[in-house]
Amino acid sequence: FFLLLLMYCTLDLFLSSSAETLLDDFLLTYTVFMTTDDLCQALLRQYPFTESYIQGGKEDDSDVSCRKRKVLHLVSQWTSLYKDWLHEDEHLKQFLKTIYRNVLDDVYEYPVLEKDLKEFQKILGMHRRHTVDEYSPHRKNKTFFHQFSVKENWLQHRGTVNETEEIFCRVYITEHSYVSVKAQVSTSAQEILKIVAEKIQYPEEELALVTVSFSGEKHALQPNDLAISKSLESSSRMFVYRKDLTDSLSPFSENEELQQRSVRILGINTWDLALELTNFDWSLFNAIHEQELIYFTFSRQGSAENTENLSLLLQRCNEVQLWVATEILLCSQLCKRVQLVKKFIKIAAHCKAQRNLNSFFAIVMGLNTASVSRLSQTWEKIPGKFKKLFTELESLTDPSLNHKAYRDAFKKMKSPKIPFMPLLLKDVTFIHEGNKTFLDNLVNFEKLHMIADTVRSLRHCRNNQFGNEVPSKEHHELKPYVNHLHVIDNQQALFELSHRIEPRV
Structure with missing residues (x-):
């Protein structure tokens, strides 16, 4: 050969x-x-x-x-x-x-x-x-x-995670909600705490980071401790606890999620927010090696070591979907909730215009989450033009005819562009499972050519680089807001919030 x-x-x-x-x-x-x-x-x-x-x-x-x-x-x-x-x-x-x-x-x-x-x-x-x-x-x-x-x-054997490598770290606020922090493994507990405190709008000096093992053992982290390394070493979750006057630590309760808080997203320009989402997604997408799709599909070693960058983008897509639902369901005021839904519809449209189909899909799916779509009082107050726009955006996510609507639209988009990665992985998996790798003890190169051809689509998407367009200066807090999402990752908890703000009639 x-x-x-x-x-x-x-x-x-x-x-x-x-x-x-x-x-x-x-x-x-x-x-x-x-x-x-x-x-x-x-x-x-x-x-x-x-x-x-x-x-x-x-x-x-x-x-x-x-x-x-x-x-x-x-x-x-x-x-x-x-x-x-x-x-x-x-x-x-x-x-x-x-x-x-x-x-x-x-x-x-x-x-x-x-x-x-x-x-x-x-x-x-x-x-x-x-x-x-x-x-x-x-x-x-x-x-x-x-x-x-x-x-x-x-x-x-590409080695374990090194201290300069960036990963998504989950800092739990309650049992079912967390702030997703993208940081280096060498990041200190104090730096992590500052990000989380700003995110949940709570005084940093009244909070502490605590690792909680699966057996329930708690360990308070000191400001200079390497927070992520500590949690990785002990295979434990990282929580943020409150300090009281005696410096004893207590966790947040689930009900405190519903406490009145400012909905900061309402004051942010939708194009700028979409642009920051696109910049963040592009940094993840651009780091993916073509081989990661091969390893993800064939799972030769069953290890995430060979698909680290791909896994980050898939995790991000899931977290954006949860973030949309979380923001809406934590908003107890109907009028503000209506504004939020309108805001997310516009952000989804901007992501499509910026050729970021990964966040576009995530936002549309977040709005279609059962716990959000059941909010009849909220959706009834959405103006007709926004409902029409959302219907048009939804049509692109229609899975019929093998996602024909999405494929046709994406094909017409010029590069650079970010595909909806789960669908690309589905295509590679379909080829893999529908064709034998070996025929009569010979390598089936026709199958491998089809897989390689699909994987090569990443190159076309990355033919050019996104411009250096940056959001408006008045929104200097936008980057940390988008980079570190506060999400609830439990569907039961989301449904309970949904029924609390709009009880079943």
């Missing part, structure tokens, strides 16, 4: 599209049927030793140089596609250095490899001090080449 693949991967400037597609299909999906260890070893075997090949009469000099360049082209495409994923693994760094050393050994005999050498210097971040003298072509010691073996699949 590798010989055929390398034959197709010509080095002409005008590389045929079919050859490029074949190579891209393979690089995107090879983890389905082989490990990265297998790929590394196969590539090393395909990079011929000059003396053994020439003396053995297998290939002439020009064939050897061509084969070397084709292997290097494949490695270059591989590293270009995987970018920083490769650089995170020490074994793969060693593999690339091995190939680099081989090119250094061959560059005098095959000057045509000089361009490839420069490419690998960029890949490895080599400095000019790594001169050819360090790796003289006269050094025939190839023991490093022979002994090198990647024993683990690099995608299986």
Whole structure:
């Protein structure tokens, strides 16, 4: 198979599209049927030793140089596609250095490899001090080449969460409601507390962060403690408790959710709010690697380590949906609740205009949540033009004919744009479950091509970057408001709130 693949991967400037597609299909999906260890070893075997090949009469000099360049082209495409994923693994760094050393050994005999050498210097971040003298072509010691073996699949061991990595951290206010905080693992308890206090409009000095284990054991965090690390280490939930005059701690009760609070969203420009939602979603979407969709679908390891960025965007979509319902159901005044629903309809329309279909879907689904849609008194007071607009927006989420309305509309949108990611994952899963990966012990490349083709749609969405448009200066609090959502994640609790503000007649 590798010989055929390398034959197709010509080095002409005008590389045929079919050859490029074949190579891209393979690089995107090879983890389905082989490990990265297998790929590394196969590539090393395909990079011929000059003396053994020439003396053995297998290939002439020009064939050897061509084969070397084709292997290097494949490695270059591989590293270009995987970018920083490769650089995170020490074994793969060693593999690339091995190939680099081989090119250094061959560059005098095959000057045509000089361009490839420069490419690998960029890949490895080599400095000019790594001169050819360090790796003289006269050094025939190839023991490093022979002994090198990647024993683990690099995608299986990308490491644990490091302290500079950002994750969504849930800080619970009550048993069923929390503030979603996007922060680094190294964030201090004091920084987390400041965000939560501002979010729930409560004096920071009267609050404390507490980790509560599943057995009920409580531990108050000190201001300089690494809050997220502590909660991860003990596999516990993080709560915000109130301090009383004696500094003893007590949790918030569920009923306190309904206490009168200012509905800040009503004073925020809807376009600005939608724009901040789009900026936040784009930062998550743009970080997703195409391979994450493959791993999410095939679940080779059943681990979230390989789908971290994708999981963040999916979590965000779910939290925006819950946020819409939470904001509406925590508003006990009918007139303000009507304003809120109108506000969210406008925000959904703006998200669509900004080509952010992820938040668009989430908001529409939030408005259609059973606990919100049953609020007949609220919906009766929504003006006709808003009801008409909402009906038009709803039509885009219609699942009939395999979501034809959404697909047609999204196809017409220019990039950059953010797709509704759950539907894209559904497409990949449908291909996976409807086709066998192996036919007569051979890899079903038709299936892998269909999957790769679907995954490649991410590239079209990210062809361009969103502009640097920022919300109005008067809404400086908008970013933290959108980045850290206060949600109730329990459907029963949402229904209880719904029946409390509009009891069943």
